[in-house]
Amino acid sequence: MDNTLNRTHVGAVIASIAFQNFKALRNTRVALTPFNLVIGPNGSGKTSLMEAMLRLRTLSKLPLSDATGIQKSGGPEIEFRFTAPHDAIVARMGCVSDVQCDTLRIEPATAPSWPALRTDIGTIRSYVLDHRAMAEAAKRSAGADLQGDGGNLAAVLFQLRANAPAAFAGLTAELLRILPEFRAIELTEAGDEHVALALRLVENGLVPAEGLSQGILYLLGVLALAFDPEPPRVLCIEEPDRGIHPRMLREIRDALYRLSYPEAFGAQRRPVQIVTSTHSPYFIDLFRDHPDEVVISQKKGRAAEFGRLSDRADLAELLREGSLGDMWFSGILGGVPEER
Amino acid sequence: MKVALLSESPADETALRGLVAAVLKQPPKFVGPGYRARGWPNVAQLLPAVLRHLHFNTDTDVLVTVVDSDDSVVHTAAHDAPGYFHPHCRMCQLRAVYRQTTKRLPPAHGRARVIRAVGVAVPAIEAWYLGGRDATVSEAAWIAGQEAGAQPYSRAELKWRVYGTDRPSLAHETECALREIARLNGDVRRLEFDFPGFAAVAADLRAGLRLNNS
Numbered sequence: 001m002d003n004t005l006n007r008t009h010v011g012a013v014i015a016s017i018a019f020q021n022f023k024a025l026r027n028t029r030v031a032l033t034p035f036n037l038v039i040g041p042n043g044s045g046k047t048s049l050m051e052a053m054l055r056l057r058t059l060s061k062l063p064l065s066d067a068t069g070i071q072k073s074g075g076p077e078i079e080f081r082f083t084a085p086h087d088a089i090v091a092r093m094g095c096v097s098d099v100q101c102d103t104l105r106i107e108p109a110t111a112p113s114w115p116a117l118r119t120d121i122g123t124i125r126s127y128v129l130d131h132r133a134m135a136e137a138a139k140r141s142a143g144a145d146l147q148g149d150g151g152n153l154a155a156v157l158f159q160l161r162a163n164a165p166a167a168f169a170g171l172t173a174e175l176l177r178i179l180p181e182f183r184a185i186e187l188t189e190a191g192d193e194h195v196a197l198a199l200r201l202v203e204n205g206l207v208p209a210e211g212l213s214q215g216i217l218y219l220l221g222v223l224a225l226a227f228d229p230e231p232p233r234v235l236c237i238e239e240p241d242r243g244i245h246p247r248m249l250r251e252i253r254d255a256l257y258r259l260s261y262p263e264a265f266g267a268q269r270r271p272v273q274i275v276t277s278t279h280s281p282y283f284i285d286l287f288r289d290h291p292d293e294v295v296i297s298q299k300k301g302r303a304a305e306f307g308r309l310s311d312r313a314d315l316a317e318l319l320r321e322g323s324l325g326d327m328w329f330s331g332i333l334g335g336v337p338e339e340r
Numbered sequence: 341m342k343v344a345l346l347s348e349s350p351a352d353e354t355a356l357r358g359l360v361a362a363v364l365k366q367p368p369k370f371v372g373p374g375y376r377a378r379g380w381p382n383v384a385q386l387l388p389a390v391l392r393h394l395h396f397n398t399d400t401d402v403l404v405t406v407v408d409s410d411d412s413v414v415h416t417a418a419h420d421a422p423g424y425f426h427p428h429c430r431m432c433q434l435r436a437v438y439r440q441t442t443k444r445l446p447p448a449h450g451r452a453r454v455i456r457a458v459g460v461a462v463p464a465i466e467a468w469y470l471g472g473r474d475a476t477v478s479e480a481a482w483i484a485g486q487e488a489g490a491q492p493y494s495r496a497e498l499k500w501r502v503y504g505t506d507r508p509s510l511a512h513e514t515e516c517a518l519r520e521i522a523r524l525n526g527d528v529r530r531l532e533f534d535f536p537g538f539a540a541v542a543a544d545l546r547a548g549l550r551l552n553n554s
Contacts, residue, residue, distance in 0.1 A: 174511075177511060247350075247376065250349070250510045251510060254509040254510055254511075257507050257509070258509070261505070261507050263505070264504075264505035264507045264508065264509075265509065265512075282378070285378050285379070288379065289495070289496065289506070290507070316411075320380075320410070320411070320412070321381070322381060322382075323378050323379055323382055325378070326382075
């Protein structure tokens with residue numbers, strides 16, 4: 001039983017999500033905190049969790065369904081509950097199949113705060129960064145929000161520099177601190193109203209985006225999200241540690257914490273609720289002091305269930321014997337593939 | 341004197357560089373890049389390999405290893421009795437690893453062995469940062485809390501006192517570490533008095549310096 005379900009979390013928008021027959025998530029509920037790192041084997045519902053949130057965003061922009069609109073024939077259902085001041089609202093999503101969810105019902109149907117909640121839900125964004133897309137030149141005007149694959153990174157940085165120079169300076173300073181071999185981010189005309197990204201080396205050479213490593217591009221993408229002056233209320237990002245050297249993973253966690261805990265970074269803005277995932281024991285190690293932020297997805301046969309690491313009663317004793325990442329890899333904490 | 345560091349984070353390494361220089365009264369030549377472990381017990385697991393590497397592949401004189409005690413048994417003077425070894429004391433455990441590893445190594449690079457310098461921050465390195473500015477934080481206070489079954493502060497509280505948050509960024513941690521080490525102005529006497537786990541590494545370093553100069 002996940003006993004965090006009734007906790008309130010400042011900074012979170014979505015309090016919990018319950019799944020019925022949605023892909024591997026047959027009958028499980030996950031309570032969400034301001035920051036959520038989901039770990040588990042492949043096919044255990046990590047991506048499905050993020051997909052559900054994106055579908056909520058999509059359906060929230062359409063006319064709501066009435067009570068009869070929800071599938072009653074055993075089709076997948078997803079129930080969302082929210083944090084205060086929207087904690088009286090329940091959103092139920094009905095699906096025809098695993099790939100088609102087309103109805104959304106709100107209870108109570110006349111909830112006065114639904115328009116405000118719908119605005120927050122409408123900002124949900126989800127990312128699976130793609131270094132090839134990120135290296136491409138992008139249309140200058142297409143840089144309002146980073147695309148799901150990071151494909152308009154150059155345009156996002158271009159617009160950030162133009163519209164929020166302090167945030168761009170902060171992003172640049174952070175990048176150059178982490179990667180001291182560079183001394184500037186350069187954004188140059190690439191024809192046809194496109195802009196291209198490059199990094200200037202300390203010794204003056206210029207490395208175009210297509211010459212940058214995957215890890216550097218992913219780091220730039222995460223920093224672009226972290227320094228967004230108008231971030232979404234909820235952000236999902238899959239495996240932000242991909243391509244990053246283990247010694248640099250702390251920087252990725254810090255960038256995401258900058259979004260979720262802005263006050264810890266001296267920022268005056270609303271927190272962003274983060275849902276992210278990893279398969280890296282080294283990244284998991286970084287959450288040793290905050291096990292409440294770790295969600296373990298446990299797969300049994302074709303069904304998966306979520307649980308909170310902090311609900312593990314013997315966690316403190318286990319961590320005296322080894323690192324959190326090692327404990328996870330060993331299987332003691334669950335969230336590992338089944339083997340025959 | 342050439343000094344290598346085995347620490348748990350870049351911020352810890354920055355602090356240790358400052359503390360080593362303060363103990364030795366001059367900055368030594370640090371072997372880079374710093375060696376890194378993923379907390380306890382990874383430090384103890386990694387230590388033999390780091391020692392062997394430094395012994396055979398470098399001319400390093402001293403390896404400084406500092407870990408947090410967390411909730412483990414705190415090293416006391418009683419543990420220093422000849423032949424005594426407390427199985428749950430991290431200082432005793434790390435010293436044993438040094439001893440067992442180095443005794444099997446033949447001389448190399450003109451020295452018999454890499455000199456040991458072990459420290460344990462009780463309960464975490466943030467306590468050392470508060471040394472001299474927060475009188476409630478000391479190893480004695482922590483041990484008294486352990487004996488009474490009620491700790492005077494938690495590791496998270498120490499983070500709040502040093503960083504103003506329990507989720508500091510690495511950059512902020514490093515900045516705070518540098519600020520607190522600079523505050524000592526090279527005088528580590530109070531730190532040694534309040535934190536025997538620091539006094540131990542300081543004593544090892546001074547012994548190493550004497551050996552190196554002899």
